[in-house]
Amino acid sequence: MPEITEFLLSGIFLGLAAGISPGPLLAMTVSQTLQHGSGEGIKVALSPLLTDFFIVSSVLLVLVHFESQGFALAIISLAGAAYLIHLAIGSFRIRVDAINLCREDRNSLKKGVMVNFLSPHPYLFWIAIGTPILFRAMEKDMVEAALFIVGFYSLLVGSKVLVAIIVGRSRSFLSSDYYLCTIRIMGLVYIVFALFFIAEGMKQLASDL
Numbered sequence: 326m327p328e329i330t331e332f333l334l335s336g337i338f339l340g341l342a343a344g345i346s347p348g349p350l351l352a353m354t355v356s357q358t359l360q361h362g363s364g365e366g367i368k369v370a371l372s373p374l375l376t377d378f379f380i381v382s383s384v385l386l387v388l389v390h391f392e393s394q395g396f397a398l399a400i401i402s403l404a405g406a407a408y409l410i411h412l413a414i415g416s417f418r419i420r421v422d423a424i425n426l427c428r429e430d431r432n433s434l435k436k437g438v439m440v441n442f443l444s445p446h447p448y449l450f451w452i453a454i455g456t457p458i459l460f461r462a463m464e465k466d467m468v469e470a471a472l473f474i475v476g477f478y479s480l481l482v483g484s485k486v487l488v489a490i491i492v493g494r495s496r497s498f499l500s501s502d503y504y505l506c507t508i509r510i511m512g513l514v515y516i517v518f519a520l521f522f523i524a525e526g527m528k529q530l531a532s533d534l
Contacts, residue, residue, distance in 0.1 A: 336476025366489030416512030
């Protein structure tokens with residue numbers, strides 16, 4: 326498989342998995358949609374486009390110092406694998422009532438920005454998962470790194486926008502078997518990426534010994 330396809334597909338699958346998995350931002354997307362319509366939910370869904378440049382830049386500035394240190398990258402890869410397995414277990418255990426809705430006012434975009442900026446989820450993702458993939462992509466070509474980011478955010482934001490539209494039209498969607506089945510399939514995707522991260526981590530450790 327060409328590398329350029331590998332990184333794009335990695336971004337797509339990880340973005341979809343992150344986009345539909347229950348969490349603070351998805352909860353607010355659904356809450357605002359139920360109260361004020363799909364338009365307000367879509368505003369929340371778009372908030373990562375405003376917050377994540379700062380988050381990703383900050384993480385890269387910290388971790389770039391470890392880029393040439395194989396042992397540090399190995400530990401990060403193994404930590405990423407552990408985090409992915411944790412996410413997968415959460416996906417397999419999810420229940421129909423897992424998304425707790427809270428009553429919020431409007432100002433959806435502002436609220437979405439605050440929730441995403443203060444949530445640990447994007448920081449953990451980029452520290453343990455996204456940055457190691459970006460480093461590998463940048464070793465090949467900056468275009469491949471850009472494709473990973475484009476694929477990731479297209480599905481991260483796009484999937485939440487789609488949830489807002491579906492929930493706005495059918496409020497029973499989140500309790501449907503289709504949603505639960507999709508969540509659990511994404512859990513399997515997390516496991517596949519975890520195995521890949523374990524292999525990369527062990528390879529880095531072996532080359533450092």
